[in-house]
Amino acid sequence: MTKQHSFPADQGLPADALGQPVLLGRSFGRVTQAHAGSLEHFAQAGLPRTEEDLIGAFPFARGAPGHLYATAPEAMPDRRDAPPALCAPPVPVPEPALYGEAVRSLAARIRQGGPLKKAVLARMLEVRTDRPLDxxxxxxxxxEDPDITGYCLPLPPRGAGARWLVGATPELLLDKRGAAIRSHPFAGSAQRSEDPAQDRAAAGALEASAKDRAEHRLVVEYIHDILAPHCRHLSVPKGPALHRTASLWHLGTLIEGELADPETPCLALLAALHPTPAVAGQPLAPALDSIGAAEPFEREFYAGTLGRVTAQNDGTWYVTLRCAIIEGCLARLFAGAGIVGASDPVSEIAETSAKFTAMCRALGLDTPD
Ligand SMILES: C=C(O[C@@H]1C=C(C(=O)O)C=C[C@H]1O)C(=O)O
Incomplete structure (x- = not known):
């Protein structure tokens, strides 16, 4: 399936990005300048000249254009409105049964042997409301969840109206401060429960799951192998640890290192890392082919990377997860799951439903599906 890029690489963002709000973690501001280009472009050509930090987002597709924004800081608005009502039941794309079928055939193909070890298959949920979403x-x-980094950034419009990338990511792709670098990949997930005993049991089962640990290990090895040639030291703990968000348990591994050259640009490391097998697969090329063949939509900024880069090309970048692209009365939610030979379609449908939970709650929906 060929995917169209959302706007040409040489096209600046529309003037209407200026003045728009940008939220990343605890910092809030308004766009004063907007720059468009791919991650590779900014990694090779350098950053736009600026004294300020730039906040940006790049799509899942390597080479597709994203953007960097300079912002003027403002106090975070403290207004809280009730979400608008839904005007129709959410529409899953594809239907969960079809997604399950794609998982089943991909897992069977991986079990047959061959180069592909893992591919992350995503699905989408379209939510329509009776008045425009804010x-x-x-x-x-x-x-409100302290274990995530929330974000809201303007996107280039596709039609008449403004578009926004909104979400709550738990996953640090790269933090660089001088020579010190960190990456904290997550892979392997379980839904949390309101019942404390069930919640502990879900965490324990995830921690003990050979399938999830193997899936996780592929991501850690990939990141290690990309960062190691740049580093004087790189430390990887022996096994993953449990991490929680309000709705999910994850397996995570904190990778820490010291760069041989502290001047290595953060965006160059990021361009080398993205996309990791946490959102694409392993090896990358056949994983991207499987994703392109199975997913009946364009990921755009979902499973891309977003974050902040300083004028010295240090920065903090996350994996663009648990997100929606919001346009007027429409929110398109995205969630994926890593598929390996041992994956079970019913569990992967449930895992992707669980990954919709945070956004569904924020939209005022009770249940993900
Ligand atoms: C692909 C997503 O999440 C990624 C996949 C995970 C998994 O397979 O367990 C866990 C965290 C993320 O790295 C998503 O949230 O959409």
């Missing part, structure tokens, strides 16, 4: 309000509701 993306910032959705992001502020997501930020």
């Amino acid at each position: 993306p910032l309000q959705v992001a502020l509701r997501l930020c």
Whole structure:
């Protein structure tokens, strides 16, 4: 399936990005300048000249254009509105049964042997409301979970109206401060429960799951192998640890290192890392082919990377997860799951439903599906 890029690489963002709100973690501001280009472009050509930090987002597709924004800081708005009502039941794309079929055939193909070890298959949920959604309000509701980084950024429009990337990511792709670097990949997930005993049992089962640990290990090895040639030291703990968000348990591994050259640009490391097998697969080329063949939509900024880069090309970048692209009365939610030979379609449908939970709650929906 060929995917169209959302706007040409040489096209600046429309003037209407200027003045728009940008939220990343605890910092809030308004766009004063907007720059468009791919991650590779900014990694090779360098950053736009600026004294300020730039906040940006790049799509899942390597080479597709994303953007960097300079912002003027402002106090975070403290207004909280109730979300608008739904005007129709959410529409899953594809239907969960079809997604399950794609999981079943991919897992069977991986079991047959061959180069592909893992591919992350995503699905989408279209939510329509009776009045326009306020993306910032959705992001502020997501930020109530202390274990995520919330975000809200303007996107280039596709039609008449403004578009927004809104979400709550738990996953650090790269933090660089001088020579010190960190990456904290997550892979392996379980839904949390309100019942404390069931919640502990879900965490314990995830921690003990050979399938999830193997899936996780592929991501850690990939990141290690990409970062190691740049590093004087790189430390990887022996096994993953449990991490929680309000709705999910994850396996995570904190990878820490010291760069041989502290001047290595953060965006160059990021361009080398993205996309990791946490969102694409292993090896990358056949994983991307499987994703392109199985997913009946364009990921755009979902499973891309977003974050902040300083004028010295240090920065903190996350994996663009648990997100929605909001346009007027429509929110398109994205969630994926890593598929390996041992994956079970019913569990992967449940895992992707669980990954919709945070955004569904922020949109005022009770249940993900
Ligand atoms: C692909 C997503 O999440 C990624 C996949 C995970 C998994 O397979 O367990 C866990 C965290 C993320 O790295 C998503 O949330 O959409």
